[in-house]
Amino acid sequence: MSKRRTFTEEFKTMIAELVASGQSVKEVSREYSLSETAVRNWSKKKAPIKTEEGTISLEEINRIRKENARLKEENEILKKAMAIFTKKQIQI
Template identity: 50%
Template sequence: MGSKNSRNYSEDFKKMVVELYHSGQSVSSLSSEYGVSEVTIYKWIKAFTPVAGEENQLTPHDIAAIQKENLKMKQEIEILKKAMAIFARK
């Protein structure tokens, strides 16, 4: 199999490409111009396009970040509850 060409693009670059797509440029032209595969650009479009119909428009990327932070907070709360139980016994 061929080697996988993996590059890390900044979030600003990804958002810029998505904005260019929303301003009317085609995915194929963006792919040619910036050297990014069309599949990758479609992933970025899905991740950085706001969910329609919401007042505070969130992208799937934003929602995933919120969910990750929420999980971390739930874990921290459980740790604090256990610590409180230990200190309450003393």
């Protein structure tokens, strides 16, 4: 059984930039001994998406979504805590 290789984010970004600059997925995957699927996936995640305000990558969108979910959860916890403290103050 072969050991699964791991790659740094910098390496993945470099590979995605090579594809974005015009090299084919097949060329890049062959040159760096990577699967075409990995190169395609990294390119997709790192590719800039044009918006009205500029550009953003799918990776950045996913990071923002995670942060948004975390903040929503924290907000719900604070709301529940406020409700508990408000009830306790009314009873005093």
